[in-house]
Amino acid sequence: RKEVEQDPGPFNVPEGATVAFNCTYSNSASQSFFWYRQDCRKEPKLLMSVYSSGNEDGRFTAQLNRASQYISLLIRDSKLSDSATYLCVVVPYGQNFVFGPGTRLSVLP
Amino acid sequence: DAEITQSPRHKITETGRQVTLACHQTWNHNNMFWYRQDLGHGLRLIHYSYGVQDTNKGEVSDGYSVSRSNTEDLPLTLESAASSQTSVYFCASSEFTSGDEQFFGPGTRLTVL
Numbered sequence: 001r002k003e004v005e006q007d008p009g010p011f012n013v014p015e016g017a018t019v020a021f022n023c024t025y026s027n028s029a030s031q032s033f034f035w036y037r038q039d040c041r042k043e044p045k046l047l048m049s050v051y052s053s054g055n056e057d058g059r060f061t062a063q064l065n066r067a068s069q070y071i072s073l074l075i076r077d078s079k080l081s082d083s084a085t086y087l088c089v090v091v092p093y094g095q096n097f098v099f100g101p102g103t104r105l106s107v108l109p
Numbered sequence: 110d111a112e113i114t115q116s117p118r119h120k121i122t123e124t125g126r127q128v129t130l131a132c133h134q135t136w137n138h139n140n141m142f143w144y145r146q147d148l149g150h151g152l153r154l155i156h157y158s159y160g161v162q163d164t165n166k167g168e169v170s171d172g173y174s175v176s177r178s179n180t181e182d183l184p185l186t187l188e189s190a191a192s193s194q195t196s197v198y199f200c201a202s203s204e205f206t207s208g209d210e211q212f213f214g215p216g217t218r219l220t221v222l
Contacts, residue, residue, distance in 0.1 A: 032208035043199055043213035044152070087151070091208045096142070096167070101151040 003027060004090050004100040012106045017078045021103045023088030024070045032091035033064055035073050037084045038102065044087055047073075078107045111136040115200050115214040123222055128187040130217050132200030140203045141183040142211065143167075143175060145196040152199065158183055190221045 006023045013019050033050035048055065050062040050071050061074040071090075075082055088100035113134040122128050134141065143155040154167030156175040164175050172194060174186045187194055198217045203209040 034210065041216075043215050045213070046210050049210070094207065096154055096157060096207050097152075097211060099152040101149070 002101075003098050004088055006086075006088050006100040006103045008101075008103070010104040010106055012108060013078055014108050015078055015080060017107075018074065018076050019078060019105065020075075021073045021086055021088075021105075022070055023072070023090075023100050024068075025088075025090040025098075026069070027090065027092045027098075028066075028069060029093045030069075030090045031093045033062075033071050034089040034091075034097075035060075035062055035071075036087040036089055036099075038087055039084050047086070075105075078105075080107050080109060083107045113200060113202055113212055113214040115198075115217050117217060118215065119218045121220045121222065122190050124190060124192060126190050128190050128219065130185045130187075130198055130200075130219070132183050132185065132214055133181055134200075134202045134212075134214075135181065136202055136204070136212065137180060138202035138204050138212075139180070140205070140207070140209070140211075141177070142201040142203075143173070143183065143185045144199045144201065145169065145194075146199060146216075147196050155185065155198075156183075187219075190219075192221050195219060195221045 035047040036044040037047045038044040054063045059076045063072045085102040085104045087102045116131045142157045144152045153169045158177040200214040201211040203211045
């Protein structure tokens with residue numbers, strides 16, 4: 001089993017739709033979690049950190065479920081500019097970033 | 110503004126040649142990382158450094174080396190380039206701990222013929 005797994009996608013959704021991505025991780029001793037966004041042929045950029053209590057940033061909501069070892073990202077009111085690949089990152093205690101393979105989102109007009 | 114840069118942005122080389130990819134950050138971050146990104150594998154860690162004179166092997170370090178002589182730079186060297194090293198290479202940096210946000214450079218697209 002891979003250390004970090006994500007929904008394979010691609011997700012093709014119309015503008016204005018709500019879309020959710022899941023990410024599961026195998027190392028229960030993981031301390032930090034992030035969602036990064038990567039546009040085609042560009043570098044990854046931090047979208048948001050994921051906190052135990054869950055957190056929201058505008059149209060984006062991230063949740064962490066430690067018991068089930070998954071994190072989620074919810075995007076409401078999708079915009080064309082949200083089209084990108086979303087990378088889940090898990091950081092086991094004392095170790096480095098472990099990236100998921102990414103989920104590609106296409107928001108269609 | 111602080112930034113992280115990589116050069117060259119594109120490189121074509123031949124099998125067996127030595128290649129060095131440059132990474133320079135002006136964040137004054139302690140930690141620097143090199144990743145490669147291939148279809149179907151996501152980002153994989155090659156080497157990393159937690160400070161000057163510190164270097165460590167990552168998940169896919171065979172055929173690569175790094176050195177850290179100052180805070181700003183972490184060059185990645187391919188000792189003898191192989192076609193399997195054709196990839197997109199990203200450099201990243203973070204401030205303190207391994208759990209801190211990483212900032213990425215724009216990437217270098219390397220083709221080994």
